[in-house]
Every structure is written in C-alpha cells, then in structure tokens.
Amino acid sequence: MNSKKTTIHDIAEKLNITASTVSRALNNNPRISEATKKTVLDMARSLNYQPNNLAAALRKGKSQLIGVIVPTINRAFFSSVIRGIEELANKLDYRVVVSQSNEDVDNEIATLNALINARVDGILVSIGKNTKQFGHYQELIERGIPLVLFDRTTNEISTSQVVIDDFVAGYMATEHLIKQGCKKIAHITNYHKVNIYKERYRGYLEALKDYNIPFEKSLVLEGNMQLEDGRECTKQLIASGEEFDAIFSASDYAAMGAMQVLKEKNIKIPEEVALVGFSNEPFTSFTDPPLTTVDQFPIEMGQAAAELFFEILNSTKKKIIPQKTVLHPELIVRASSLKKGK
C-alpha cells in the first residue's frame, strides 16, 4: 500500500553516484565535497528519506539507545530524573528507553534482558526495593555494558552511581525538628535493606546524638513507605501511648498518611506534632498544612547520571574506575513543621 521506503541506494541511483557516497554525505563526512553533500541532502529530502537506524546500529554495533529502569515512572521524582537523563542524552543524539520494574525483581530482570536484546548501548538503573540479588547487574559489567546506578543504589556492584547525601538529608530534617523545639521525634523508615533509608536513618540518629536527645527505639516505625503504611505506623504510634511531638518520615507518601491520621485524631500540626516528609513530591505543597520535605534535585541527578554514563561509554580504557556523584539535598521548610515564634 505504501510505496517502499527510500534507502540510500535509491538516492544514489537517482544521482548516479554510489550508496557509500550518499552515506558519507548524510553523515557529513569531511572527505565529501560540499557540492555533492548538498545534492544528496536535497534529494534525500525530496524523496522523504528516513534513515534506518536499525541497519546503522547493526553495522556499527551500537544503537544510540540507552535504557533506563526505574521502579515506577508514576512519581514526580523518577520522571524528573528521567527528564534530566533525556536532556543530556538527546543532546548527544541518544534516545532513552524507559522501563518500569514495578518494584518486582523478576520484572526487573525481564526488562533488563529485553533492553539488552534491544541492543541498548548501556543502562541506567534505580534498583527496586525488593531486589536483593545483583547478579544480573554484575553480569552486565562483566560483559562490558556501561551501567550507572542512581538514587536506589547498592555497594555490592562496582559501578558508577549518583545519590544524594541521604545521611545529611536525614540529619538536616531531624536537626530542623530539634531546633523547632521537638524532643520526641518519631521516624518512619523502611526495613533497612535499601541504602537510602538506611542513610536517612543514620542521619536521624546522628542528629539526636549531637543534640543530646535520647534515642527511643519505640519511636522508630517500619513500613513500606506508601501512604497506607504511613497511616498504619502513625496509628500504631498513637495506640502505643508513646509520647511524640514530631514525625520525620523518609517518604512524602508515608508522611501524607501520617498527616491524615493526625488530622483525624484532631492532633494539631505542627503545634502538637510537627511533620517532615522526603522527596518534595509536588503534592507536598498542596497539603494543609503544606509539608516540610527534602528536595533531592532529581533533574540534576538525572544529568549527573547521564554524565557518568557517557564517561563510561566513551572511555577507551579497559578498566573503568567507578565514580560516585553525591548531590547535596535541600530542606524545604513549610508550615507542617514551623512552630510559631521560632
């Protein structure tokens, strides 16, 4: 039905030159005269030529495609990181293919294989919460496929990574609450399998220590960091009868759950309980009161990850020394933690 697609051979034929000349002209090869370049380009346009990147990729052994795996794109944080990656990649004429693992290990492996089979030139990944084995990533490195980790990383594979300083972030959040006069600060965190939560927790502990606030194990709640988990943790906390005057949640969603429960119980925020979340998801500025949170600079994170990626890709060395970029977080103070007169 549709006329056959134009190839460089069609252009060559029309112009009475060879396909290689056409190829070189289209690729702006310096050894081709400006005159032929122009005629080729014109003919290409008039025949509505669309290069077959597949063929080029096959021939060159590289696809100009880079794969990104994230737990979900349905988070402002991740979609912003992706935008950051795309910015640099597109500038360098690379396309970005995004896949979601949905926090599922099998899915993560399947999606990884699919990307490899699609011959991406490398992969950037934020590891799922439940992924405990990293063999599939280790294999990539051994096969010489560039790999960069971001945000949800692990030290079990030796490759470049980008994170924010989650320790400092946890410290800042806790310190802020302390400076607001809070003395009994609860913390909602994940089972410490994932680096980021472990670090935020360490920051929390360190701040307590530095300000001589006794650590209470009963104030540390563990959950899966979704809204519902935040609700559960907060209900438990209240039911436990344990006194608390602040909650630092390592996730905005869990913080939102906490806010809901506190409001349902008519506990005033921030007067009775101050609240701090994590990630600066857009909705945090819409809540009532607006939620204090930590900005992770996702776009910058994406850019940094892409930079490390292209460093590996363009490296001629056999052995690549893994780099680690650490971004500095920023506390966004809003009404949920601002006590009057402070």
Added chain:
Amino acid sequence: MNSKKTTIHDIAEKLNITASTVSRALNNNPRISEATKKTVLDMARSLNYQPNNLAAALRKGKSQLIGVIVPTINRAFFSSVIRGIEELANKLDYRVVVSQSNEDVDNEIATLNALINARVDGILVSIGKNTKQFGHYQELIERGIPLVLFDRTTNEISTSQVVIDDFVAGYMATEHLIKQGCKKIAHITNYHKVNIYKERYRGYLEALKDYNIPFEKSLVLEGNMQLEDGRECTKQLIASGEEFDAIFSASDYAAMGAMQVLKEKNIKIPEEVALVGFSNEPFTSFTDPPLTTVDQFPIEMGQAAAELFFEILNSTKKKIIPQKTVLHPELIVRASSLKKGK
C-alpha cells in the same frame, strides 16, 4: 575486553549444524526435531547467547517496538495510561518506548521522527496542547505506519482513537454541583483548541440548560490549566465581583490553584464555594478538603489504545477503518463539593 558476543553461527559451529537450523530451533519452528531443538537451546544457554533483536528487526522489517508520545510522563494520568499500554504490549512481546513532547510542537515532531528512525512498528500519541498542525501525523498514516490517538485527540486525522466521554464528564460534574444547590457555577477551561476541554465545556453548558440555570459568560475563565492558571482565574473571578457558589475546573491542577486562593481569601469550601476538578490525580485525595474530581480510567484507556493499535498492526486489509473507543468517566465525590444535608 569482553569476549565477542555469541551468535547463532557460534552455536551452529559447536553443534555442526547450520545457522538456519539454529535460528529455526530458537524460534520454535515446527519443522525442527525436538531433539535438535533441545541441543540448540542447551548450547545457547551454555554459551550465554543473547539474540540480536536489531538484526532480526532489520531482516523482518519490524522491530517489536512501539512508540508512545505523551505531553509529559510527570502526570499520574499519563503514566497510568502508559502502564495500560505496556500491559498488553508486553504480553504480545512488544516493548514500549516512551517519549515526552513537553507540550512543544517542535519537540513533538522531532521525537516522532526519532521514533520512526528507530523503526518502531507504530505509534500511540496524546497530542500536545499547542499542536495545531497535524501534517506529521497524516504522513504516518499515508506511509502505512499504525497510529492511535488517545485522550488528547483530534478529528483532523482519520485514525483510531480512545477517549473518555468528556462531554458526559462535564455534564456529570456540573449536574452534581447543581444538585448540591449551586446556582452560579464558574468553569475554568482551556482556549478551546483541544477536544477534551471543548467537550467538557459543552457538558457544562448542557447541564446548565437542562436545569434551567442561566449561562453567564463572565463565569467562564480561560487559562493554561496549570496550578498557577487556576490561581489567576480564581483571583480574577473574585476581583470581578461576580457572584459564584461553585467552580468546576477542567483540570485538577487548576482546581488546586483555585482551592489555594479560596482558602487564602477565607472562602469556605464547600459551604460558600463548592469545587470540582478533573482527572483524579492522586493528590486530589490529599487536599483539605479532598477534591471532588472525575476519574478517567487511565489504565483502561491505555489497554484500549493498545488493543486498537494491534488491530491495525495485524490487519491485512489495505484500508483500515478507524475505530473510536469511548470510555465512560466516573465522578468521584469528595468533601470539596458535598454540602451538608444533601
């Protein structure tokens, strides 16, 4: 550095058979004996063979890749639609490549070309707000590349599409407000270039008419449907001195902006002004009061779009008759529009 990748030729050589047999065995061709299939599969595994989809795609003329273009992935609505598309696509062994147009026409065209050059087997797209020319899409159809539109569609190109019944949605939202006793219902909408906003507006008008409520042009505000625009529109509305007892915003974000301004002016929601948004973005259930909104069943929309897509792809007919799937929206009633005693 890494040992050369294994190809079907390597497997063939080891097994003293030909590459074609290997290819057939791997593709589970019925004319290959079970015995050879097994030995080939075993050898493939032990050599850690990874098929080169690029080469297969080049030879077969199809890539098993489908492209999706959305204005932004940073919206729960769009990322859910994408998930819906992926569900069906992955089941059929297709990969989904997502690109963002960022509501920019040039970007939309560039990204479209990039996908075509990457040899996707077809494209699903939600058109950017500012796109007024559709030549680049028309061209696709003429070239026989399957194209499906979803949500942000246009009737200017003759191809399959999936939408929700925005007219009914607009009607339902307005009717709901009327039944709550509202008589002066403002409407925040987009300059009616985009189908969806036009339809929601039509629904608004129709409901007013059916309930004999006089239409007031001054109650219709136009903006770009972001939070800031919602704020602006609401400020204007208040400044105009025009009386109003409800706002129906055709976007959750603009509704959020309206809510902020109303609260800043100490206007009680819903007692003095009832508020309804559109899209059921997750944050709408977090606001105070929670926002009444319209659910668009994004996952179902994605699935429906993928279904129409594969219908076109698998059609052997020269001329494909465009299908249109219309999903039924659902009003999610929350406190922002629920008057006491109703």
Added chain:
DNA sequence: TTGTAAGCGTTATCAC
C-alpha cells in the same frame, strides 16, 4: 573526492 566490496546477525526462500 569517490567507488568497490565486505559484513553486522538475522530470517526467508528454495533446495534436497
């Protein structure tokens, strides 16, 4: 500056 020819890894077609 341009042409020739080989090859990237598959699969389709035709043999046997």
Added chain:
DNA sequence: GTGATAACGCTTACAA
C-alpha cells in the same frame, strides 16, 4: 528436517 544462499540497509576499509 536440515542446508545453502541471499537479503534487510547501512558503514567502512581499501582502492582508485
């Protein structure tokens, strides 16, 4: 059932 061969559309030595 399996083998031989060509071809998908492009790039790139090597030649000229």
